[in-house]
Amino acid sequence: MAPNSVSEVVSLLSEHGDRAKMLAGGTDIIVQLREGLREADVVIDIKKIEDITSFHYCEENGLSLGAAVACYHLYEHPQLSQLYGALADSTHIIGGWQIQSRASVGGNLCNASPAADSIPSLIALNAEAVIAGPEGQRTVAVQDFCTGPGRNVLENNELLVAIQIPAQGGECGSAYERFIPRNEMDIAVVGVGSWIRLSDDGTIAESRISLGAVAATPLFAEEASASLVGKEPTEENFAAAGELAKKIATPISDMRGTDEYRTHLVGVLVKRTLTTAALRAQN
Ligand SMILES: Cc1cc2nc3c(=O)[nH]c(=O)nc-3n(C[C@H](O)[C@H](O)[C@H](O)COP(=O)(O)OP(=O)(O)OC[C@H]3O[C@@H](n4cnc5c(N)ncnc54)[C@H](O)[C@@H]3O)c2cc1C
Numbered sequence: 395m396a397p398n399s400v401s402e403v404v405s406l407l408s409e410h411g412d413r414a415k416m417l418a419g420g421t422d423i424i425v426q427l428r429e430g431l432r433e434a435d436v437v438i439d440i441k442k443i444e445d446i447t448s449f450h451y452c453e454e455n456g457l458s459l460g461a462a463v464a465c466y467h468l469y470e471h472p473q474l475s476q477l478y479g480a481l482a483d484s485t486h487i488i489g490g491w492q493i494q495s496r497a498s499v500g501g502n503l504c505n506a507s508p509a510a511d512s513i514p515s516l517i518a519l520n521a522e523a524v525i526a527g528p529e530g531q532r533t534v535a536v537q538d539f540c541t542g543p544g545r546n547v548l549e550n551n552e553l554l555v556a557i558q559i560p561a562q563g564g565e566c567g568s569a570y571e572r573f574i575p576r577n578e579m580d581i582a583v584v585g586v587g588s589w590i591r592l593s594d595d596g597t598i599a600e601s602r603i604s605l606g607a608v609a610a611t612p613l614f615a616e617e618a619s620a621s622l623v624g625k626e627p628t629e630e631n632f633a634a635a636g637e638l639a640k641k642i643a644t645p646i647s648d649m650r651g652t653d654e655y656r657t658h659l660v661g662v663l664v665k666r667t668l669t670t671a672a673l674r675a676q677n
Pocket residue numbers: 415416417418419420421422423424425440461462487488489490493496497498499500501502503504505509510511512548552553554555579580581
């Protein structure tokens with residue numbers, strides 16, 4: 395089914411409950427249905443809905459990103475890729491360019507993988523999820539959206555309509571980096587998104603750091619973020635923030651890395667992404 399409006403989707407969801415599954419780019423859901431990891435009687439293609447496939451930026455409200463906008467729109471857009479560096483970094487490494495031409499940031503968020511590459515960037519950028527359901531719309535901070543591996547706050551009769559990301563002034567910069575053993579077709583062993591706003595005197599006015607693949611959900615590193623406020627954007631201060639971020643990581647050990655190795659990587663990537671974010675803010 396391919397409805398033309400959000401209200402039609404809500405009606406279908408209300409009718410079919412958890413037997414209905416949404417399809418944006420389909421790069422997760424089609425694989426999961428084929429492999430029997432998820433089941434559906436009805437698959438709802440949301441790509442015919444204008445509100446969900448479009449995006450708008452304005453200096454007052456920032457970026458409203460339709461839930462099914464494909465990744466490449468973000469890193470190919472000259473203004474958005476500069477303003478939202480972390481999101482451009484993330485969308486540029488999700489799969490190869492064939493995947494990026496279909497896969498959406500909304501789908502990446504709803505799939506709620508702990509290792510999803512766009513979620514730490516969205517959290518660092520202080521994004522909100524705009525959700526529609528039978529009672530109308532509600533918003534949830536992206537840092538509270540994922541509730542476990544493959545699980546999120548959406549009720550069976552709700553869908554993600556858009557992601558709202560605050561406007562970025564010239565003094566802001568952000569970056570995302572992940573560590574993977576191979577350059578392509580692998581998922582993050584650790585991923586870190588960082589955002590910085592500098593004051594007129596060059597010190598850090600605000601900062602947000604988020605970690606992926608080191609817990610059951612992507613994490614907002616609150617203490618590490620707050621520790622930078624009022625400080626100079628130096629290597630030492632970024633390394634100290636990295637040490638604080640390590641404290642909230644509770645990674646698993648598997649064939650791709652031990653928990654100790656992953657925790658070490660958190661420190662490395664926090665320092666690197668903060669350095670890039672600060673350089674982007676300064677430039
Ligand atoms: C070869 C390959 C490589 C990949 N590499 C990466 C990678 O490097 N990094 C990474 O993070 N991911 C990767 N992925 C996973 C996937 O591409 C991403 O998670 C992608 O962003 C999903 O977006 P989509 O639009 O295709 O989502 P879909 O598959 O359409 O949907 C994903 C999930 O979200 C639900 N959903 C979608 N839209 C909505 C909505 N608006 N409201 C409610 N629920 C919704 C669907 O029902 C489904 O459960 C890869 C996948 C493949 C096949």
